[in-house]
Amino acid sequence: MANNAAPLEKLIEEFAKFPGIGRKGATRMAYQVLSMSDEDAQSLAQAIQDAHTRLHRCPVCQNFTEQEICPICAGAKRDKSVICVVEKPRDVQAFERTREYHGMYHVLHGLISPMDGVGAEQLSVKELLARLKDGTVQEVIMAMNPTVEGEATAMYLAKLIKPLGIRTTRLAYGLPVGSSLEYTDETTLYRALAGRDEL
Template sequence: MDTPLDRLTEQFRRLPGIGIKTARKLAYYIVQEPPERVDAFVAAIRNAKETMKFCSVCFNLSSQDPCPICSDSKRDHSVICVVETPQDVMAIERSGDYHGVYHVLHGALSPLDGVGVEDLRIKELIQRLNDPEVKEVILATDPDVEGEATALYLARLLKTAGIRVTRIARGLPMGGDIEYADEATLAGAVANRQEM
């Protein structure tokens, strides 16, 4: 049977990380909410979809173009941090320690999934390096197979541009136990140790 509740459940299920039980729970929640709260929810979705766009400089999601980060003259435009997704920008910004600008690739190299160089915003990154102000590119891709492959590809490509290329350090999370860390994380932590 295909009821309106089933169709709503299926729409929630299409969201990343939402399984059938959570989708059903969300659908039941929405239909039990007062109409004005449902209207506000729908309006927020529609407004975000209509107003959010990709920054023409860094390709982060923003309601303005260029985005507030690229437009900020107080930020260090000589350093570009390359990330896979807009969510990565938000995560780094929450740290409060990075004051450069970003470049969002919108993915990582993954030949098995059909994601190649032409599918990422690499060409646009190379164009940004024509600006003589740019002195360093920080590669902040995920520490998984695809992220590492992307970082290695970009490092080789960018070395020819004569710009400093660095990779974010890898290691143990704050509050983590060494005995539960995997070998790759421990190897990164030891290799990227710092003077005290």
């Protein structure tokens, strides 16, 4: 640790700030950067700088964009009556890859987590509620991960949205294809049972 040159140690420390990256992973990444050509290292640094300075939150859905309004919000063919609420910008990409969802999105940039000091005021809840005022939106889909924080956030938002007369739904949670019933936890089995469809 102490025997690393100062610039290398600083690089390791910066990589270690990423979620899920420990000291070992950060050290590997730092050495990978050192093995790059000057041109590639400059290109990486420029890509980080550009992402940081040129991207901003879309004023409508809060997803990251380079344009004034993101291409999804600006898209004429999107169904403006449905909003899918997600935790992170990456979740939008996951839904878009399915090519099955054609509605709008809203990115919260986190979940309510009192243990981590994150309340509704730190998320883009005000912006979501503002979008629901003009009567265009008929359904809001809660698409958070099935965690304690995800459930708490979905319930909190549903309580705020229900009085507006807008249908609030959540993603069906069930058994993944190819899984075995005997190894499935009780909550997943219950959800799969509750969300069953007719054949």
